[in-house]
Amino acid sequence: MKNSLSKIVVVTSSGLQKQMLDAIDVDHNTATVIAVPDDKGEIMAAIPEADALINCPRHLFDSALLSQARQLKWIHCGGAGVEEFLIPELIDSDIEFTNGRIIQGPEVSDHAIALLLCLTRRLNLTLTNREIPNSKRPIELRGKTAAVFGLGGIGLLVAEKLKAFGVTVTGVDVEYQPMTFAVDEFVTLSEFRREPRRFEIIVCAAPTTKLTHKFFDREFFAKINPVTYFINVSRGDLVDLDALTEANQDNRFGGIGLDVTDPEPLPSDHSLRKMTNVIISPHIAGLSDHNRARGLTLLKQNIKRFLDAQQLINPVDKVRGY
Incomplete structure (x- = not known):
């Protein structure tokens, strides 16, 4: 029985x-x-x-x-x-x-902001003793424009924290999300793809789906603002890593902060690891x-x-x- x-x-x-x-x-x-x-x-x-x-x-x-x-x-x-x-x-x-x-929103959003601040304040160079003569001055976040790609449990908290720094935040998602004080504007994925140039900060916080897989490709990076800070704390395969690497060789970024990559872990001799405006953490944003x-x-x-x-x-x- x-x-x-x-x-x-x-x-x-x-x-x-x-x-x-x-x-x-x-x-x-x-x-x-x-x-x-x-x-x-x-x-x-x-x-x-x-x-x-x-x-x-x-x-x-x-x-x-x-x-x-x-x-x-x-x-x-x-x-x-x-x-x-x-x-x-x-x-x-x-x-x-x-x-x-x-439930992973608090720590992963913290990590996204940490990567961003290390780059904007140039701590990545200070902490590794790689100060570059006549390099650009650190920047402040107040008054900057940001796109948060994916407004789930992580993305909404990223938007909230960016707003506290005085950043104007645009939320990017496949469907409307609650109208919160932290998001000044909402756009769809297709709208975001047409004009990414107006954003100085892009934070990826979306899951991998058929719509988001390799969303950030050569066509996208060709359109971005040359001072863009690009942060990814969600899934590595949202980004075409070859396209990201090529775009950064043309100095198309203010900085790049990655907690996830595809492949993962990123090979120790990968070109991104040698670039002075890149920070890579080993998929630890979810720990707290x-x-x-x-x-x-x-x-x-x-x-x-x-x-x-x-x-x-x-x-x-x-x-x-x-």
Whole structure:
């Protein structure tokens, strides 16, 4: 006779350690939480009877795993980016899919502003002892114009922080967003693409979708303002890296700050690493002293909702990609 307990398989990692699962309060008469290490074989062994799969590493998620999931109803990804999970088998299934968007907004937006300020105040040169004689003076943000590409949980907080510096902010998205004090103007992706020259700062905070993949290409960079500060803290494949590198060789940027690249990690001998107006951090914008606690709180809330057959928080539109 089939056991009626709901089985929630949680893949443990440095970010979600086994002892942290003690904080997940479930009624053991209706559900059981099964912790497995981030090993493909262990996950494959646990998945056939699983009703929910939590925190599966993206590099271990594939059609072979999904084919063994005979009764899977829900998958949760702790991160915000989900493109690696959106394989046809998941898109076409009835499995609910949730992620960790919005809760990463505080730290990732902080990181975007940190990259920007290091470049505008020329701290990247000071901290690496690469001061250039007769170089340009640092600039202030007050009175500058910025485009924030993607007005989700990260982008809206980037806009809010830029506004505090006296920046005029234009939000770029595929659909209208709430009218907040931090965004002075809203434009669509096509409108932004036609006239990027009017922006002195561009911050990428959008997910990877069919519309945003390699959005920043040679055609785009050929139109930008020659003093543009370009920051990317969302997904590396929004940017054609060859086009970005070529454009910077023509001194088309005030500065470039990247926390994500495609490929990642960026090769140690890549041309961008040698350019004095470029800062590259190793995909660390999502780390903070509070991000794990927020992620665990979201997970606990969603597990309770799942077991109570309630709507889950942060559902992903599997077709649109976010």
